[in-house]
Amino acid sequence: MSVPAFGLGTFRLQGQVVIDSVSTGLELGYRAIDTAQIYDNEAEVGEAIAASGIARDQLFITSKIWVAHFAADALIPSLKESLRKLQTDYLDLTLIHWPSPDDQVPVEEFMSALLEAKQQGLTRQIGISNFTIDLMQQAINVVGAEQIATNQIELHPYLQNRKVAEFARRQGIQITSYMTLAYGEVLNDPVIQQIATQHQATPAQVTLAWAMQLGYAVIPSSTKRANLQSNLGACDLRLTEDDMARIAGLERAHRLTSPAGLAPHWD
Template sequence: MGIPAFGLGTFRLQGQTVIDSVRTALELGYRAIDSAQIYGNETEVGQAIAEAGVPRGELFLTTKVWIDSLARDAVVPGLEASLRRLRTDHVDLALIHWPSPGGQVPLSATLDGLLEARERGLVRQIGLSNFTVALMREALDRIGPGVLATNQVELSPYLQNRRVAAFAREHGLHLTSYMTLAYGKVLGDPVLQGIAQRHGATVAQVALAWAMQLGHAVIPSSTKREHLTSNLKARALHLDEAEMAAIARLDRHERQADPEGIAPAWDPA
């Protein structure tokens, strides 16, 4: 199965809030749910899925291996713990959440651990997150083409990550956009507002449609039913060439996610 073009993100959602968000999203027809070990919400995500009663075969679940579980002998136990929390026997996609800070754990060791997890049936697909061009190249050199499902990166109208996108496209590596709305900062953008007005759409729908039209998957999060419902409509929105070009000019190289001590040396703008 390929990466679903549209899913629900759960970053920063905790406790009953994430239970309600996932449950509502599933009621509305969402079928891809994105979590991570460090989010501290896998248990609640698993509870919401169990209570929703959606057949497991209809769902696409993603989790991410945190930096304390990147060692060769830590990947599988870490994912087994994730599966217990998520109440499932497998996830559809497991990502390296961040490259090992300072390269402390060799990337080859983590990739070997993910391949073992896949061989054991704990995960169906494996991939990357927050990987730069150099790190993507290292991963592809190690593991070969066609093995990695995606690289999940911050990508929004204000951070278009063109070097990463171009390299990924050239090497057949799919991208998943997170923070597509730049923590809501793009919602007040006059260019996006103008496009939204022409389409009778919301700015969020325009930004999400833009990313999907570039070929990326999106995983917006929301705690409100009306926003969850509205975001889904981005799938039916088509922007013309002039509108796509106008959004391309909004790039500010403005990054929201840059955790000190964890983030790699980003590619230049």
């Protein structure tokens, strides 16, 4: 896979909280870190990475371009500012965070600028986030499917986003699942809990393992060392076909992230 299967998310974490989370994660063995311009924590993430002493080529750093920076003359300068904050010469992956609201900046404009950033060596790979099938196709038409490393979308047992995931699979585009634990809602699900008991695992490990077994990358976040440590155990957990089928049955189109003014017309 072009994107590591397991990484550390930093959404909603700021200040010393994100420094501690990233520092602990790196100490425990996390090597992929996901942030974004709008999270307002790139500088703190960069601080934690720098303090870790881990060689840059051992890390996979992702950030996302905010909608205010989509214009052709703004995208690359904003990415350079992200690099400055993160204290690195390049990103491993740079994503378009959301589609442009009301198509204010055409897909062709921001995808072309993003590809130019890659060609300049500012980012190793490029991708998209929160894109529908139609928007994915528009992006493919501009840069080619082979240039799009991933589409990062809300995906968890209660919102399995199968249409988007299947379209991406056919195009050779990896899916990165965010909010894989549905803000913790799925951890109380009886089916998930039952499977966890059978495997002597935690509900979080089961849910993360389910997503990775489907071929998706996951980026769970936590501020607690015990949870950061425990989540890593998902990488060693193998669910049965019956487990997978039972979790597949939990789909209920339960979308948690759909901000007004940003969200596209979902598939």
